[in-house]
Structure formats: C-alpha cells, structure tokens
Amino acid sequence: LVSLGGYPLAYCIHEGNKYEGHTMLPTINEFVSKYGLEDFVVVADSGLMNNANIAELEAHGYKYIIGAKIKNESQEVKNWILEQPKRDCQMVEYDKGGGRRL
Structure with a gap:
C-alpha cells in the first residue's frame, strides 16, 4: 500500500x-x-x-x-468511448448502472 x-x-x-x-x-x-x-x-x-x-x-x-481494458467492455461502451472528443484536462463519465461508472 x-x-x-x-x-x-x-x-x-x-x-x-x-x-x-x-x-x-x-x-x-x-x-x-x-x-x-x-x-x-x-x-x-x-x-x-x-x-x-x-x-x-x-x-x-x-x-x-x-x-x-476497453476491449473487455460492451460494444455500446466502446462506441461511447471512441465518440468522446479528445480535450486536455476534461473528464467525461459513463453511468454503467448499479453505482458503477467509467
């Protein structure tokens, strides 16, 4: 630790x-x-x-x-990740449900 x-x-x-x-x-x-x-x-x-x-x-x-690893995600999540604009110092969040998110 x-x-x-x-x-x-x-x-x-x-x-x-x-x-x-x-x-x-x-x-x-x-x-x-x-x-x-x-x-x-x-x-x-x-x-x-x-x-x-x-x-x-x-x-x-x-x-x-x-x-x-992105390859272990669903196709929906992969597509969402690849669609995100690439900007410095900007975070985006994807709600996977059940309190889990990317």
Whole structure:
C-alpha cells in the first residue's frame, strides 16, 4: 500500500503461488482497521480485481478506481468511448448502472 505521493505505507508477504487477487482485500481491511481510516480510495489494476473483490469493496463502502481494458467492455461502451472528443484536462463519465461508472 502506498500514499498519494507513492511512499510505501504497508506491505504483506505471501506465498509466491498465491493469486494476488485473494490477498488484496485482507491487506486493505487490516490497514483500515489498524489506522482507523475513513476516507481513502483503493486504486488497482484489473489483475487484482474480480467480481467478488468488487462486491466486497462495495459492501465495505470503499471507494475504488480500477484500471481496465476497453476491449473487455460492451460494444455500446466502446462506441461511447471512441465518440468522446479528445480535450486536455476534461473528464467525461459513463453511468454503467448499479453505482458503477467509467
């Protein structure tokens, strides 16, 4: 786990053959409990995320950002992304429903 500035805050060591998607949430939960965190954002790549991890993040009320591949999105989402004008410093948002958005 790292700070906003990229400084290490905590780490855990696990067996080399253990899927890291199963280690992320216990590590986060322990860190949150230990330091009494209330406002933070989990940022992870898609390799750490699966539907079970996302559901647990949402069940705990954790905010999160997941890196993902456009090719894994529906054709509707792909078309929407490609139709967006490319402007510096401008964000757009797509509502996927259920509180999830791009």
